[in-house]
Amino acid sequence: MMINVLKGVNRPSLFSTVAPARWETVIGLEIHAQISSQSKLFSNAPNQTGIEGYFLPNSKVDLMDVALPGTLPVVNRHCVDCAIKTGLAINGQINRNSSFDRKHYFYCDLPHGYQITQQRSPIVKGGHIKFILPNHVEKKVEISHIQLEQDSGKSIHDQHPQLSLVDLNRAGVPLMEIVTGPDMRSSEEAGLFVTKLQELLRAIGTSSANMDLGEFRCDVNVSVHREDNHDSLGVRTELKNLNSIKFITKAIEYEAQRHIQLLEKGEQVKRETRFYDPSNNTTFSLRRKEDEVDYRFMPEPDIPPISLDEEYIENVKSTMPKLPDELREEYSKKGLGKDEIEVLLGTYGAVQYFEQAYPGRDPKRMALWITNDLLGHLKSSRTSIIDSVVQPHHLNQLLELVETNYITNAVAKEVLPIMLSGDHRHPKQIVDDNGWKQESNEEAIRVRALELIQTCPKEVQKYRGGNKRTLGFFVGTILKEQKGKANPQQVNDIMQALLDAE
Numbered sequence: 158m159m160i161n162v163l164k165g166v167n168r169p170s171l172f173s174t175v176a177p178a179r180w181e182t183v184i185g186l187e188i189h190a191q192i193s194s195q196s197k198l199f200s201n202a203p204n205q206t207g208i209e210g211y212f213l214p215n216s217k218v219d220l221m222d223v224a225l226p227g228t229l230p231v232v233n234r235h236c237v238d239c240a241i242k243t244g245l246a247i248n249g250q251i252n253r254n255s256s257f258d259r260k261h262y263f264y265c266d267l268p269h270g271y272q273i274t275q276q277r278s279p280i281v282k283g284g285h286i287k288f289i290l291p292n293h294v295e296k297k298v299e300i301s302h303i304q305l306e307q308d309s310g311k312s313i314h315d316q317h318p319q320l321s322l323v324d325l326n327r328a329g330v331p332l333m334e335i336v337t338g339p340d341m342r343s344s345e346e347a348g349l350f351v352t353k354l355q356e357l358l359r360a361i362g363t364s365s366a367n368m369d370l371g372e373f374r375c376d377v378n379v380s381v382h383r384e385d386n387h388d389s390l391g392v393r394t395e396l397k398n399l400n401s402i403k404f405i406t407k408a409i410e411y412e413a414q415r416h417i418q419l420l421e422k423g424e425q426v427k428r429e430t431r432f433y434d435p436s437n438n439t440t441f442s443l444r445r446k447e448d449e450v451d452y453r454f455m456p457e458p459d460i461p462p463i464s465l466d467e468e469y470i471e472n473v474k475s476t477m478p479k480l481p482d483e484l485r486e487e488y489s490k491k492g493l494g495k496d497e498i499e500v501l502l503g504t505y506g507a508v509q510y511f512e513q514a515y516p517g518r519d520p521k522r523m524a525l526w527i528t529n530d531l532l533g534h535l536k537s538s539r540t541s542i543i544d545s546v547v548q549p550h551h552l553n554q555l556l557e558l559v560e561t562n563y564i565t566n567a568v569a570k571e572v573l574p575i576m577l578s579g580d581h582r583h584p585k586q587i588v589d590d591n592g593w594k595q596e597s598n599e600e601a602i603r604v605r606a607l608e609l610i611q612t613c614p615k616e617v618q619k620y621r622g623g624n625k626r627t628l629g630f631f632v633g634t635i636l637k638e639q640k641g642k643a644n645p646q647q648v649n650d651i652m653q654a655l656l657d658a659e
């Protein structure tokens with residue numbers, strides 16, 4: 158019966174038109190991550206950039222950075238090590254031989270007239286990053302290569318009516334350009350990838366990767382193709398210099414829709430470089446691929462190739478800290494909660510702090526103190542944990558006082574801000590000088606507890622009638638009177654025993 162109906166009426170109209178497959182978005186990222194180092198990639202000038210206007214313009218500049226004749230670049234070994242570490246962290250291949258090239262273009266913030274980069278043989282080839290998607294499926298994004306290169310200076314066009322100003326503090330700052338394969342399939346995946354990469358770079362200390370400080374800038378390549386077309390990718394456009402995950406996400410979504418609309422109208426996507434304008438959530442064309450300047454790449458004659466032997470790479474490897482996923486597993490075995498783990502991993506310098514602070518202490522307690530108390534105080538004084546005056550061993554000393562019942566947790570919370578204010582006394586000294594040592598005078602607590610039972614018959618009745626929460630009233634009263642000096646557990650035990658005794 159069913160079959161007849163299908164055959165007779167529905168079949169022709171159901172199967173005659175086949176809807177085209179859905180559009181799939183394809184994304185590949187080129188990331189410029191500023192390397193954490195004391196000095197620039199090829200000069201001795203300090204590598205210090207920051208919030209706009211934080212440093213005096215042109216105050217972090219060496220003769221080499223302004224391209225004075227006779228100055229020569231010298232490769233900063235620390236930056237090479239950072240690129241190697243990053244390569245190892247993504248399971249990439251560290252090239253035994255890599256070299257530098259000149260990429261020529263003319264702009265006022267590029268005094269040499271060329272950028273020194275690694276066009277032909279980058280220091281790292283291959284590698285991948287894995288992360289978990291919201292549907293719990295593991296996603297793997299291939300890294301095609303990582304190259305070392307220098308940043309340009311900054312042109313400032315909006316501060317003088319007639320002139321463009323140039324600040325060369327950023328000129329020569331070391332960057333790693335990290336290029337992914339065209340492996341992401343949605344704006345969400347791109348956002349998760351960026352977060353995971355930031356976490357990795359911070360964990361191994363090669364970049365602090367703050368997007369809002371320009372330390373991590375993203376060029377996003379977008380194309381679309383029909384989901385059933387596995388053979389070829391669509392034409393890509395490249396969106397330059399996106400500096401927040403929100404903008405990356407929005408720019409991809411806008412751009413993919415723009416491609417789809419063009420293709421559905423029968424038009425073509427042009428291979429071009431575009432800018433995303435967050436003020437009206439659109440992208441606009443910057444230059445077509447055919448208009449692109451010829452960079453006249455040539456090998457950099459002033460820098461010998463970098464050749465690395467096994468021993469050198471092994472040495473760098475031996476300084477690698479544990480990677481985030483390894484730490485996640487380890488910390489969760491130590492009893493830390495997911496929230497503390499994520500805050501530690503997501504805060505630059507926090508993992509190292511925790512690692513130095515917790516030995517000898519209860520790891521979970523230490524993690525809670527760092528993520529809630531210490532980071533809370535530091536945030537309000539806009540200080541990074543790396544610059545905290547309360548160093549890991551100081552926090553360890555403070556928590557030792559709690560764990561040996563010398564002070565209560567509540568008193569420790571009073572001591573921490575004093576230590577953070579730059580008071581260099583040992584925490585025990587601060588406690589003693591203030592007379593904050595925990596009272597473990599069991600007898601005094603017992604006397605006060607009996608007194609309370611006498612003076613608060615209503616509450617006693619409630620408790621004994623089955624409302625066990627009234628215990629909190631008695632314990633709280635005593636703790637308040639003791640101004641945090643009494644041990645809450647001890648008060649609790651004494652009070653409960655007396656109330657239960659009748």
Ligand SMILES: Nc1ncnc2c1ncn2[C@@H]1O[C@H](COP(=O)(O)OP(=O)(O)OP(=O)(O)O)[C@@H](O)[C@H]1O
Nearest residue numbers: 183184185186187337338339378379380390391393
């Ligand atoms: N069809 C595509 N759709 C989306 N992304 C793509 C597509 N094809 C390539 N990509 C991505 O584009 C990026 C290309 O970067 P690459 O540095 O190799 O070259 P480029 O963009 O031509 O040069 P430049 O460094 O001067 O910007 C990679 O991230 C790659 O994954």
Ligand SMILES: [Mg+2]
Nearest residue numbers: 187334336376
């Ligand atoms: Mg590139």
Ligand SMILES: [Mg+2]
Nearest residue numbers: 187376378395
């Ligand atoms: Mg590109």
